[in-house]
Amino acid sequence: MDPSGADHQGEAARLRAAGEATGGLVRVGLPGGLVVWAVTTHELVEQVVRSPDMSKNYKTWTAYKTGELTPDNPIIGMIAVDNLVTADGEDHRRLRRPITTTFTGRRVEALLPSVTATVGALLDELPGHARPDGVVDLRAHYCAPLPLRVICELLGVPEAEWPRLRHLVDSIFRTDTTPEQVAAVMADIPRFLGELIAVRAADPGADLTSALIAARAEGTTTMSDRELADTLWVLLTAGHETTIGLIGNTIRALLGHPSQLALALAEDRFADAVTETLRWDSSIGNFLARYPVRDVEIAGVTIPAGDAIMAPYTAVGRDPHHHGATADVFDLTRDQRPHLAFGAGRHICPGSHLAQQQATLAVKSLFTRYPDMVAAFGEDDPRPVPSLFTNALAEIPVRLAGRD
DSSP, X not given: OOTTOTTHHHHHHHHHHHHHXXXXXXXXXXXXXXXXEEEOSHHHHHHHHHOTTEEOOGGGOHHHHTTOSOTTSTTHHHHSOOSGGGOOHHHHHHHHHHHHHHSOHHHHHHHHHHHHHHHHHHHHHGGGGOOTTSOEEHIIIIITHHHHHHHHHHHTOOGGGHHHHHHHHHHHHOSOOOHHHHHHHHHHHHHHHHHHHHHHHHSOOSSHHHHXXXXXXXXXXXXXXXXHHHHHHHHHHHTTHHHHHHHHHHHHHHHHOHHHHHXXXXXXXXXXXXXXXXXXXXXXXXXXXXEESSOEEETTEEEOTTOOEEEOHHHHTTOHHHHOTTTTSOOTTOOOOOOOTTOOGGGXXXXXXXXXXXXXXXXXXXXXXXXXXXXXXXXXXXXXXXXXXXXXXXXXXXXXXXXX
8 A cells, every 4th residue: 555645536446446356354464564454345244344353442453462562553543543443342332322422413503513614614715725826725724724713613622732733644644654753743742732631621611522521531431541632633643634624625626526516506416426535435434443353354364364355435435346437437427326435333432423514614615705716736636635544635736717
């Protein structure tokens, strides 16, 4: 697997092709010489993530137990965390419960006026960010600031700390970092989280961090200090990095498909555009999904207990066995079958509603305000985020008023 993420869709197509010859199971290499399994069809990913023989706990991975996954490996920050994402059974229920009871649909709906105001302010500011050639980078000035501000306000992160958080999150998703950069980031993450918890404990507000601290103090939930910090971390990271990619990928898809953009504008099909992008160009490209707790058989192959199984979401989003012969086509009118962009089963993302609401509002508002906007990509797409995990552009250059 290319740690620079230079061609997610090309790599995904090669994974699917390799899987066709092996029943949907292939071996792939990760940074540090790690070798894991990848399941390349929608059906097999569903089988893996719903199987009772699979663990989410990274401590089950043989490579972690033996030290083959080293502390300076660039994937470590995405793997070695203790929260609801990496917990099983009762621990998972214990850690997920306070999130689902506080991160409610009502709370999301209450956020929408603030999100709408932020979208409007960012759109007003876009022309002022134009370079001398009239090009504006939407990722830097629209796609990234919106989810960052929303999640920081939701979790009570002081505004002065927003750039620091953005740097830390960007760093752990990248897989082109040096051992020294990995060490620096991994040392600063617990400091950042400890400071956030201390600030909100001393000055609680109507935010999720304060709510989780209060729930712990009242005994309505039990979390160790590490579990509280890592729970906040997954909310902060997954709560905005993936949404940045979703907004940007939807914008890119619509700019590249003028007829679909015209349909979205004419019939207000922006929610459909977001749904189709989740399938067609998921912002999470690959993720280590599970570790078997006992030897299991997948596609006729015995996977030893303790091996790691990767879900290549970019690949399975265009699986023709699940999405049909036109799986490669971006089509808002598609009769949608379930996608896996938010996972599945007990570990399905609890923030999916917020992500989709934000993305739909952001994309609709952008194209409504600037209907003549055109891409300024040149002959090739701009450079991607250098990551195995994130499938997104590192910049989205556009001209807001069309071509001169």
